[in-house]
Amino acid sequence: MPRYALLYLALFLGWGVLSPFLPAVLAEQGATPGEIGVILGAGLALRLAAMPLAGRMADRHAAPRAVLAAALLLAALAALGYGAATGFAALLLAGALQHAATGPVGPLPDALAVRAAAAPGARLGYGRLRGLGSAAFVAGTVLAGTAVGATGAAGVVLWLHAACFLAAAAATLALPAPPPLPSLPVPGRGAILPLLRLPAFRRMLLLTALISGSHALQTGYATLRWQEAGISAAAIGWLWALSVAAEILVFAGPGPRLLARLGPGRVFALAALAGILRWSVMAGTAALPAMLLAQPLHGLTFAAQHLAAMAVIARQVPPEASATAQSLYATFGIGLSGAAMTVIGGQLYGWVGAEAFWAMAALCLLALPAARGLG
Structure with a gap:
């Protein structure tokens, strides 16, 4: 439970510091309101496309922890790319990378936690984990608002987000191996x-x-x-x-x-x-x-x-x-x-x-x- 709690705490804290302030970051980097809409809309489409692909990869290679840790690392680096990008094309590229990387970050932690909680004799409560995540998200929004107010720059949330996601990647690698469970006969590992x-x-x-x-x-x-x-x-x-x-x-x-x-x-x-x-x-x-x-x-x-x-x-x-x-x-x-x-x-x-x-x-x-x- 403590290792999964650390993952959910770092993960949702990272979501909380960036999500409310991402449009402000893009505006601070020179994007117009119309361009912000295109960047966020394209990012949403890429995130939706990346989720089933990453899930299938994680199952096919029996490596959900490795895929999740890699996605968290890439997402942290891509978020910092917003701060280095200038102009619509560069911001669109940074947004594409960041959203594609964050797609798997949503479902893969739940895949690991739900499987661990369902194991015989498990002492892991998924509901408590998810509640902790929601609380961490709220704390992240408060932390981000305080940091932006203190620095006067929305870009500070990029560093907070990256630090949280790097911590989540480390917590992912520290998780125990998923326990074996009785399975139904579904052919094709990772098949949809x-x-x-x-x-x-x-x-x-x-x-x-x-x-x-x-x-x-x-x-x-x-x-x-x-x-x-x-x-x-x-x-x-x-x-x-x-x-x-x-x-x-x-x-x-x-x-x-x-x-x-x-x-x-x-x-x-x-x-x-x-x-x-x-x-x-x-x-x-x-x-x-x-x-x-x-x-x-x-x-x-x-x-x-x-x-x-x-x-x-x-x-x-x-x-x-x-x-x-x-x-x-x-x-x-x-x-x-x-x-x-x-x-x-x-x-x-x-x-x-x-x-x-x-x-x-x-x-x-x-x-x-x-x-x-x-x-």
Whole structure:
């Protein structure tokens, strides 16, 4: 547990110091708003493409730790490249390298941790690890804001990010070898198609795409919704903090117990019901008391859903395909659905305003029969 905790702490701290300030870094290096959009959009596409490729490589060569450590090292060096780049072409190249390297950094730690936690007699709690990661991300944003305020330059976050990712690479190499687990007969180490033939895995991807994708409108437009309703900037910050606190609480506390008692299918259903309630409230009102009740539902709509997905992977996917499975989950379950719903949700919000949240509630409603079929 301590070695995995060190990995998650360094990893999510690194995400936290860079993610909120990357657009500011690009602007500081001379990129225009339009160029920033191109750099980030191209980076997202490369990240989504890199995830399944890296997952398959890790499984094919039975080397998830080596692939993860190499990705972390490359990502740290590529992030420093932002500071040396001048001009759009150089920034685009640095962004391409950094995003392609960070693609595997999302799913591979979960592949290692979920496999270790599922081993007989394991004393590793994945929920506590993931909760620690969420807390470290928040600490990283605070650290980055303090550092930028003290130095007056957004570029300082690049060095903080690189230091955290180098520490995460070292922690990865110090992890114990993944334990052997009983496996299902899936031919082709690291192959993608055999995984997609597993009914439970396909259904899990569908459920994740529906429930996780429904968050896209919240991520992109909740702040605008609250500003239009006259909620102060300080209160908006606390609303976002409240959702993260609920996420950490579910990961570290009742989430694993709920999963053990109800099973993945019912936890997915619970997350979908929470999503229906959460997005219906967002569609109907922006009153602060209602938001204070709706935001904690993030603990169910995100954290509980994620724990259920990890349980399906642990129980249904053979261990020699775990990295590929995690990469497919991150790519198709979360990444592509989030990107698609961000575009579609933006159009809906432009047409009907906050009533677009009814569409997000409808996505969660569609998830209910699929969750029932998961069992």
